Amino acid sequence: xxxxxxxxxxxxxxxxxxxxxxxAFDPACDRxxxxxxxxxxxxxxxxxxxxxxxxxxxxxxxxxxxxLHLLAVARGGARLNRKDTLDEILAAPDREALLDWLQSRxxxxxxxxxxxxxxxxxxxxxxxxxxxxxxxxLAGEVEERLGSERSGAFLERMYGxxxxxxxxxLDGIDRLRVIVNVLTRMRFIDADGCLDFSAKEGxxxxxxxxxxxxxxxxxxDVRLLFGHWAALEGRTEGARVRAEALDTGCVWGGSLIALxxxxxxxxxxxxxxxx
Numbered sequence: 001x002x003x004x005x006x007x008x009x010x011x012x013x014x015x016x017x018x019x020x021x022x023x024a025f026d027p028a029c030d031r032x033x034x035x036x037x038x039x040x041x042x043x044x045x046x047x048x049x050x051x052x053x054x055x056x057x058x059x060x061x062x063x064x065x066x067x068l069h070l071l072a073v074a075r076g077g078a079r080l081n082r083k084d085t086l087d088e089i090l091a092a093p094d095r096e097a098l099l100d101w102l103q104s105r106x107x108x109x110x111x112x113x114x115x116x117x118x119x120x121x122x123x124x125x126x127x128x129x130x131x132x133x134x135x136x137x138l139a140g141e142v143e144e145r146l147g148s149e150r151s152g153a154f155l156e157r158m159y160g161x162x163x164x165x166x167x168x169x170l171d172g173i174d175r176l177r178v179i180v181n182v183l184t185r186m187r188f189i190d191a192d193g194c195l196d197f198s199a200k201e202g203x204x205x206x207x208x209x210x211x212x213x214x215x216x217x218x219x220x221d222v223r224l225l226f227g228h229w230a231a232l233e234g235r236t237e238g239a240r241v242r243a244e245a246l247d248t249g250c251v252w253g254g255s256l257i258a259l260x261x262x263x264x265x266x267x268x269x270x271x272x273x274x275x
């Protein structure tokens with residue numbers, strides 16, 4: 001068995017299929033870890049959802065911010081944005097089955113790999129003070145709400161930039177919102193672990209007093225996998241933790257890469273998108 005981690009698909013279905021062929025992926029014995037954002041901005045979001053869902057237990061995927069946005073539009077009353085490419089999903093005959101499947105995905109997966117120790121994947125990263133056990137428990141709080149009868153009300157109020165800092169005493173929607181923001185939207189934080197939502201480019205765009213989350217991390221014995229941040233181009237300069245950036249900007253004309261979780265080898269295919 002070989003396990004691979006792949007970054008944000010964002011509707012780049014042709015590149016995804018090409019990459020699976022390149023690594024000779026066999027769903028009967030291999031596994032995929034997908035870092036979320038299966039959909040949006042690219043041309044074939046519906047095909048990506050169907051492809052990953054059809055892989056069944058051979059594929060683990062975590063929820064990304066674009067996946068949650070799709071759920072919020074479909075089931076939480078949110079509006080489509082001008083650059084969204086979600087109409088095909090929303091009009092699909094198997095829409096509800098796909099949305100049910102997507103809504104049941106976790107926000108965090110973790111496993112021990114021989115020779116690599118514990119590996120944790122979320123869409124955006126982990127706060128420095130969160131252990132894998134704590135992060136999994138917090139992710140579970142959101143997953144439980146997404147699986148409940150109150151999921152629609154949660155999706156209506158899920159997004160927002162406040163509170164910007166995690167506090168264990170938070171409760172209700174504030175608590176769930178911070179967990180979602182950390183796991184799916186985080187890029188830059190300050191020394192207190194407060195999130196900045198204004199800067200979305202490379203490391204040089206850090207606001208004063210902020211740095212990429214992986215420069216504060218303290219999980220010395222953990223390998224962290226994340227997507228979300230295409231501007232890093234797969235690099236985590238100055239990281240204080242074993243952090244692997246998986247989003248290499250396929251939807252923006254970059255590439256789509258698969259990380260061999262046993263050997264660390266990166267295998268990529270070029271984007272077919274014009275940007």
